Amino acid sequence: MLTGWRRNPNRFQFVTKLEGGILPDGTNMRTPYGLEIIENCLSCPHREERLFCNLPEQTVKALSAITSSASYPKGATLFVEGQPARGVFILCSGRVKLSTSSADGKTLILRISEPGEVLGLPATVTGTCYELTADVVEPAQSNFIARNDFLAFLKDNGEAALRVAQQLGETYHAAVAEMRTIGLSHSAGEKLARFLLEWAANYPEEKGQIRLKLTLTHEEIAQMIGSSRETVTRLLADFRRKQLLQVMGSTLIIKNKAALQSIVTG
Amino acid sequence: MLTGWRRNPNRFQFVTKLEGGILPDGTNMRTPYGLEIIENCLSCPHREERLFCNLPEQTVKALSAITSSASYPKGATLFVEGQPARGVFILCSGRVKLSTSSADGKTLILRISEPGEVLGLPATVTGTCYELTADVVEPAQSNFIARNDFLAFLKDNGEAALRVAQQLGETYHAAVAEMRTIGLSHSAGEKLARFLLEWAANYPEEKGQIRLKLTLTHEEIAQMIGSSRETVTRLLADFRRKQLLQVMGSTLIIKNKAALQSIVTG
């Protein structure tokens, strides 16, 4: 049984119930499902706004009965691309990087998932393999629902199935947006500008400036826009020189949104 | 009323009931929904193998009651990216190109849809705008279900909603595959090889050769792999010279699959 304090590379972490994760040191975290429910989705702070919000009380109860919860340290892997889908992960806190890699080690990051999102949904509903790899980049807590339980639940709860379909639609939408930035750009500068603007869309604009947190390394940004680490470094320096933006640690300020937009327009 | 014989650029076509399409000459084909049902999904040859197969008889009846049918000539547009989603199109015959374009006219083709596929599904279930443009590249017949009808139907038919979720998962899967070919390749040659192999996956292999139909112009191939028309021409010539493949009109024979695979592996 994995319940208890556990040594991780970065910190101690109280692990209540772990499912199918891989620790940074390579240890496999898989345990049998459903042994105990430490936390149910009623206590999740994102319950109201996301996938299974506002469902009938009874439905939520049915859901929480098949849900288990776990904490994952930075560097942990929730699932790996090519693995048969075990179930879905509902991210309660932290952030998770979704990526795919080629044989020669090149990596493409598709998305940094935020709390409230459901990971592994497409593969779980279709019964195929996870198409992406999910790595924890910020210590995360996540609920897990095993595939069989999840499908049975959906079959009995039409409304929930519809919600799932909507969530999938949004996921697809985001993927298409990503394809546009990667596939329709003429230059790396255009891709970077597109990326920054999309990222900034989640932050408020004040006095023509947008303050945003960007806790990604240049390498990771490069992997998001399909470019190399060095060009990202150079382009960011270039943007700074041209007064388009300003960097202070992990916070980035867009000082000239219009100019960035004119870069993507061409 | 649009029922009757209609002049199209390429051929005459009997148009039974048209929904929201745009003809090559720019004419808008929109008509009010639900006036008459010419064809229902029971008669669709793909009924058995796709989205709504094997549903209870009653469910299928409910479905066909909200379905209308139409024929579209080559060059017609089913929907345009950015348009509010009107509903889903179930492709019965023909082929449809799904693409997205940037302001400066560059185009990225995401998929060539085959009969049996459902178009416009993500936007319809999420209630957003179509994220892609759907152009008919081979004369097509398609069923249409308006958004409101479709959502109401899904709410009442949990099993169908689950099927929809699965279809969406597959769509997403295909999109990720596309992203991999575009985003993880080091060269255009690699992208083209990846593209050809994925395309060939739908055809049988015999004696180490794969015979496949590829009714796409070099321009379109370029738009699928995010490259230029000229490089596609040059690369195909190069592949032919190296005995990797052979082209006869619109049929293409892969003579050395292993070599193509070694190109994508690097």
Place this chain on the structure above:
DNA sequence: GCTATAACGTGATGTTTATCACGGGTGCCC
């Protein structure tokens, strides 16, 4: 505070490939 490791900055270099330009081929329509 010290050391190891990761992240960033920057120059030089060479390949890739987009782009422009033009010619030949083919089918379609008047």
Place this chain on the structure above:
DNA sequence: GGGCACCCGTGATAAACATCACGTTATAGC
């Protein structure tokens, strides 16, 4: 049959960017 539109082939050119290489600056763990 002549014109028109589209598609394919091919050369020349230039720019963008990946890659290599190395130094510098942060960051984290002891």
